[in-house]
Amino acid sequence: MNAGGKVVRPSVGGIIGEEDDPALAAVLGQMGRPGSVDLVPTPALLCDLDLLDGNIEAMQRTADAAGIALRPHAKSHKSASIARRQLDAGAVGICVAKLSEAEALVTAFEADAGPRVSILVTSPLAHLAAARRAAALARRCDLSLVVDHPDGVAELSAATDGGDPLTVLCDIDVGLGRTGVTGPDPALRIATLVEAAPSLRFGGVQGYAGHAQHVAGRDLRRSSVDSANDRIAAVVDALESAGHPVTTRTGGGTGTGLLDIECGVLTELQVGSYVFMDREYRDALGADPEAAFAQSLTLSTTVISTNQTGFVTVDAGLKSMATDAGVPTVIGHPDSRFAFFGDEQGLVTTSESWSPGRGQRLYLVPPHCDPTVDRHSRIWLTRDDTVVDVVAVTARGRSY
Amino acid sequence: MNAGGKVVRPSVGGIIGEEDDPALAAVLGQMGRPGSVDLVPTPALLCDLDLLDGNIEAMQRTADAAGIALRPHAKSHKSASIARRQLDAGAVGICVAKLSEAEALVTAFEADAGPRVSILVTSPLAHLAAARRAAALARRCDLSLVVDHPDGVAELSAATDGGDPLTVLCDIDVGLGRTGVTGPDPALRIATLVEAAPSLRFGGVQGYAGHAQHVAGRDLRRSSVDSANDRIAAVVDALESAGHPVTTRTGGGTGTGLLDIECGVLTELQVGSYVFMDREYRDALGADPEAAFAQSLTLSTTVISTNQTGFVTVDAGLKSMATDAGVPTVIGHPDSRFAFFGDEQGLVTTSESWSPGRGQRLYLVPPHCDPTVDRHSRIWLTRDDTVVDVVAVTARGRSY
Numbered sequence: 001m002n003a004g005g006k007v008v009r010p011s012v013g014g015i016i017g018e019e020d021d022p023a024l025a026a027v028l029g030q031m032g033r034p035g036s037v038d039l040v041p042t043p044a045l046l047c048d049l050d051l052l053d054g055n056i057e058a059m060q061r062t063a064d065a066a067g068i069a070l071r072p073h074a075k076s077h078k079s080a081s082i083a084r085r086q087l088d089a090g091a092v093g094i095c096v097a098k099l100s101e102a103e104a105l106v107t108a109f110e111a112d113a114g115p116r117v118s119i120l121v122t123s124p125l126a127h128l129a130a131a132r133r134a135a136a137l138a139r140r141c142d143l144s145l146v147v148d149h150p151d152g153v154a155e156l157s158a159a160t161d162g163g164d165p166l167t168v169l170c171d172i173d174v175g176l177g178r179t180g181v182t183g184p185d186p187a188l189r190i191a192t193l194v195e196a197a198p199s200l201r202f203g204g205v206q207g208y209a210g211h212a213q214h215v216a217g218r219d220l221r222r223s224s225v226d227s228a229n230d231r232i233a234a235v236v237d238a239l240e241s242a243g244h245p246v247t248t249r250t251g252g253g254t255g256t257g258l259l260d261i262e263c264g265v266l267t268e269l270q271v272g273s274y275v276f277m278d279r280e281y282r283d284a285l286g287a288d289p290e291a292a293f294a295q296s297l298t299l300s301t302t303v304i305s306t307n308q309t310g311f312v313t314v315d316a317g318l319k320s321m322a323t324d325a326g327v328p329t330v331i332g333h334p335d336s337r338f339a340f341f342g343d344e345q346g347l348v349t350t351s352e353s354w355s356p357g358r359g360q361r362l363y364l365v366p367p368h369c370d371p372t373v374d375r376h377s378r379i380w381l382t383r384d385d386t387v388v389d390v391v392a393v394t395a396r397g398r399s400y
Numbered sequence: 401m402n403a404g405g406k407v408v409r410p411s412v413g414g415i416i417g418e419e420d421d422p423a424l425a426a427v428l429g430q431m432g433r434p435g436s437v438d439l440v441p442t443p444a445l446l447c448d449l450d451l452l453d454g455n456i457e458a459m460q461r462t463a464d465a466a467g468i469a470l471r472p473h474a475k476s477h478k479s480a481s482i483a484r485r486q487l488d489a490g491a492v493g494i495c496v497a498k499l500s501e502a503e504a505l506v507t508a509f510e511a512d513a514g515p516r517v518s519i520l521v522t523s524p525l526a527h528l529a530a531a532r533r534a535a536a537l538a539r540r541c542d543l544s545l546v547v548d549h550p551d552g553v554a555e556l557s558a559a560t561d562g563g564d565p566l567t568v569l570c571d572i573d574v575g576l577g578r579t580g581v582t583g584p585d586p587a588l589r590i591a592t593l594v595e596a597a598p599s600l601r602f603g604g605v606q607g608y609a610g611h612a613q614h615v616a617g618r619d620l621r622r623s624s625v626d627s628a629n630d631r632i633a634a635v636v637d638a639l640e641s642a643g644h645p646v647t648t649r650t651g652g653g654t655g656t657g658l659l660d661i662e663c664g665v666l667t668e669l670q671v672g673s674y675v676f677m678d679r680e681y682r683d684a685l686g687a688d689p690e691a692a693f694a695q696s697l698t699l700s701t702t703v704i705s706t707n708q709t710g711f712v713t714v715d716a717g718l719k720s721m722a723t724d725a726g727v728p729t730v731i732g733h734p735d736s737r738f739a740f741f742g743d744e745q746g747l748v749t750t751s752e753s754w755s756p757g758r759g760q761r762l763y764l765v766p767p768h769c770d771p772t773v774d775r776h777s778r779i780w781l782t783r784d785d786t787v788v789d790v791v792a793v794t795a796r797g798r799s800y
């Protein structure tokens with residue numbers, strides 16, 4: 001890694017088939033030189049390396065102090081390089097949302113000749129073909145999967161028969177209703193089936209309160225977290241009473257991590273967005289302790305047209321950032337407003353006191369970091385006005 | 401290309417660094433075999449090859465009959481393979497929105513040893529570094545660019561000095577206000593500057609009525625198109641009166657193409673979405689003649705959780721499709737509703753008469769095709785239940 005000093009080799013091992021990109025080559029030739037950030041073709045994701053590392057270290061310290069394991073969710077950054085930074089800081093492993101993300105990251109880790117990594121896929125699989133891919137991947141990493149249906153156990157058992165053992169967790173619905181069993185009885189059935197399968201190992205439970213992450217107001221958020229953890233505790237009690245040890249209780253997110261720690265039910269935190277933060281989290285968390293992480297990710301964009309009154313047009317539109325969480329803010333210009341202006345452009349309002357010129361760069365706080373990162377092939381790591389590294393969004397588009 | 405008969409070689413030349421994707425390899429091994437569409441890991445973009453080719457041929461026939469040149473916008477598909485199908489059908493060239501798209505597509509065309517392609521970049525560039533990339537690219541394709549500011553001419557002139565000539569069009573604001581000059585005077589200034597630059601050639605004008613494409617109701621849409629074409633005609637008259645021949649007048653889109661033809665101002669159509677269509681166009685165009693193109697693109701998704709009453713959870717969420725244009729529809733189940741369920745999942749409502757099981761595949765009509773395609777690395781080309789080819793989204797994520 002190129003965490004300090006002058007960088008001589010970019011972390012582009014995982015840059016996906018883009019070696020012949022003239023725009024990339026131009027910046028790589030100047031990497032590490034002051035002012036090189038102005039060479040990055042826009043729209044582009046920039047990440048302040050010191051803020052990123054500060055976030056990674058702060059979350060690790062928080063987890064260590066609480067005696068809880070940290071398993072950051074790589075669905076936020078999808079980058080093997082950033083996952084490696086989290087692992088080097090003390091994370092026990094990583095989460096991914098989809099199997100194809102794990103496949104891409106493991107390939108990148110192997111290319112780096114790094115140690116075997118522990119990976120949890122946090123979404124249930126739902127067919128035998130996927131279970132077979134999981135069985136193949138389990139030979140290349142320490143793989144854990146979640147299930148919320150007896151048929152999921154049967155598929156994993158069939159796919160792994162005679163192969164390396166797979167760790168299986170029971171996914172619990174903690175109020176979101178998206179995936180997971182709805183109470184202790186189906187959890188008991190799943191644990192029993194897993195333990196009866198020679199090639200599976202029952203690892204514990206997962207309960208992710210996605211609905212609680214962006215609840216504004218800490219008391220309301222705490223109430224949602226308490227309710228979610230109560231549901232997890234009820235399932236854990238039933239499982240352990242029936243003789244199924246629940247080693248791992250994994251869950252939590254950036255919006256609720258500190259509250260989850262207070263509850264004391266989880267053994268493992270799945271936080272993801274804390275590495276970058278975004279406008280949506282900033283709006284929801286305000287001055288709450290969960291908002292102590294730095295806004296490290298920005299979207300750099302360039303003014304491309306200035307022929308109208310009251311606004312300018314920039315080169316970042318629907319294709320450059322997530323659109324599910326409203327609009328980005330313009331750093332340094334809180335009175336200015338951004339609006340999407342089609343797939344390829346955005347509109348930024350101007351005023352009598354501020355009207356950026358053609359060619360000027362503006363920096364936006366992305367509305368929602370995870371799906372914004374997934375729009376980009378690379379993240380430029382910066383210090384002040386200098387590009388110090390570039391990392392691939394290794395698992396970009398791997399939603400399957 | 402693999403347009404007919406049994407396919408023996410996939411068009412994966414441009415599949416971006418994904419050769420080691422186990423999910424891809426599994427399908428390629430069965431490509432051309434009946435039932436192979438069920439092997440495609442979901443979420444996945446499927447495109448019905450016969451419908452795609454039908455759309456390409458129908459639009460070409462329409463343009464030919466009207467005596468207007470067809471320059472399809474590759475920002476919709478971002479695929480070198482699909483662009484090649486359009487060129488083989490008779491298109492004079494392609495459009496792209498951004499320079500990096502052109503760079504990626506030209507690299508793919510070169511790898512295929514195809515003929516030199518004519519490419520128009522439809523967004524103005526706004527700095528010298530981009531102009532230099534354009535000058536380099538002009539050695540590899542017949543490149544046209546648009547400008548809407550005198551400084552854009554100066555940058556292109558400086559970047560190309562002594563190099564291959566670049567064709568420059570004046571971009572006209574036809575009512576959208578996004579880019580373009582606002583009337584004849586700045587257009588005259590730009591044409592004069594272009595003609596004074598030894599390495600630039602004045603090619604004509606562009607006027608794109610993005611605001612008219614999704615106007616519901618053909619009379620309202622016609623009114624918007626008429627107004628846009630009047631603005632183009634006014635600039636063209638001024639330019640030609642001043643001795644600047646306007647060879648090319650390029651513009652139009654899928655929602656207005658037939659109306660643009662009726663106006664008779666444009667010499668070249670930039671239609672893009674007609675290759676795929678989407679839910680947004682279907683809603684706006686209803687039974688209008690512009691809606692005669694087939695819905696060829698679908699998003700395949702799998703039911704992954706069935707533990708709740710009234711809905712199931714599928715594996716396609718915010719990261720798998722555009723979210724700016726509402727939600728997709730569920731093919732074959734018009735009473736069912738889709739809702740986004742976070743980054744990685746969706747919710748599909750069920751009823752007493754229809755409740756799909758865990759593992760079942762559902763097929764969605766994407767809400768907005770262009771930014772949906774940009775979420776995916778590949779498009780699976782199908783006939784009935786058979787994968788007959790897979791094409792790379794060559795310029796995916798190339799928004800810079």
